[in-house]
Amino acid sequence: MRIDENGIHLRQSDVDGYRKCPEQFRQKFFGEIEDPETDAALVGTAIHALIEHEGTNGHFGTVAEMADFACNYYCEEVDRFEREGIQFNQVKYPRLDRALDMVTHHAANWGGSDFRFEFLRLAANDELLLEWEFDVPLFTHTYNNPDHGTVPVWLCGTSDVVHKGVKVFDWKTAGNMQQYLPWERQRWAIQPTVYTYAAWHAGLIPDPSWVFEYKVFFSGDKPGEASPRTIGVTRGHNHVAWLKQLVAQMLEQAVSDVSPWPQRDDSALCSDKWCPVFAAGRCKGADISSWD
Numbered sequence: 001m002r003i004d005e006n007g008i009h010l011r012q013s014d015v016d017g018y019r020k021c022p023e024q025f026r027q028k029f030f031g032e033i034e035d036p037e038t039d040a041a042l043v044g045t046a047i048h049a050l051i052e053h054e055g056t057n058g059h060f061g062t063v064a065e066m067a068d069f070a071c072n073y074y075c076e077e078v079d080r081f082e083r084e085g086i087q088f089n090q091v092k093y094p095r096l097d098r099a100l101d102m103v104t105h106h107a108a109n110w111g112g113s114d115f116r117f118e119f120l121r122l123a124a125n126d127e128l129l130l131e132w133e134f135d136v137p138l139f140t141h142t143y144n145n146p147d148h149g150t151v152p153v154w155l156c157g158t159s160d161v162v163h164k165g166v167k168v169f170d171w172k173t174a175g176n177m178q179q180y181l182p183w184e185r186q187r188w189a190i191q192p193t194v195y196t197y198a199a200w201h202a203g204l205i206p207d208p209s210w211v212f213e214y215k216v217f218f219s220g221d222k223p224g225e226a227s228p229r230t231i232g233v234t235r236g237h238n239h240v241a242w243l244k245q246l247v248a249q250m251l252e253q254a255v256s257d258v259s260p261w262p263q264r265d266d267s268a269l270c271s272d273k274w275c276p277v278f279a280a281g282r283c284k285g286a287d288i289s290s291w292d
């Protein structure tokens with residue numbers, strides 16, 4: 001999230017974060033916490049970097065070269081976090097070699113996938129936009145309390161791939177299929193709404209129905225034997241209408257002084273390992289969690 005003279009610029013992760021816990025969102029809204037970097041996210045980022053490199057600079061000859069590139073990327077980022085004093089949480093892979101095993105595993109799955117060849121063909125034909133950065137207007141919110149006035153709301157982010165005139169897709173890494181059940185993604189996922197709306201707004205994909213595809217690498221697949229699996233979601237203007245309602249709730253709640261404050265304690269994310277508010281000892285409800 002960014003707040004500047006043009007308004008509030010929200011990322012899809014801000015909306016997702018609010019749905020998981022309004023308190024986390026409120027603290028980010030007032031700049032009281034920042035998300036730390038995590039090993040699980042960095043594994044995914046290393047694979048993103050590999051794919052973007054192949055789409056932009058031409059393909060590698062062997063899977064070993066791909067794994068080398070992605071592992072080097074991971075190690076260079078860890079060095080950078082240390083140099084720049086960026087908090088890096090090693091929760092999923094406390095040992096570096098385990099993290100690099102997982103990067104190698106995903107790189108091999110990418111290298112052996114049918115989809116890679118299709119991706120390279122589309123990239124060579126200039127049909128793709130890679131790492132497309134967007135910042136598009138959503139609506140202007142008028143606060144209930146006139147002291148807060150009105151504020152333009154924008155959606156910002158970086159889309160992994162836009163297949164021009166066709167659809168948007170995004171790379172993911174995941175531990176198991178349960179994280180990417182198609183019906184759940186179609187019913188609830190926010191990222192497809194944000195990314196397809198942005199692409200449509202920029203004239204990159206047409207109406208009436210917008211297609212978003214997750215390309216998911218599962219850590220359980222044997223290296224080289226599995227393609228990234230496609231989970232498709234469709235979106236349209238009705239989903240954007242709901243998103244506006246949700247964002248209005250977020251903004252009202254962030255400035256509200258309701259007591260007791262709405263909090264969550266119903267997932268593993270509500271813990272010192274995954275929640276920066278909890279880790280900083282600033283969760284108002286952590287000491288009365290039903291987990292005790």
Ligand code: SF4
Pocket residue numbers: 020021022023024263264265269270271275276277278283284285286
């Ligand atoms: S510890 Fe739980 S309730 Fe507290 S801010 Fe984090 S997710 Fe929310």
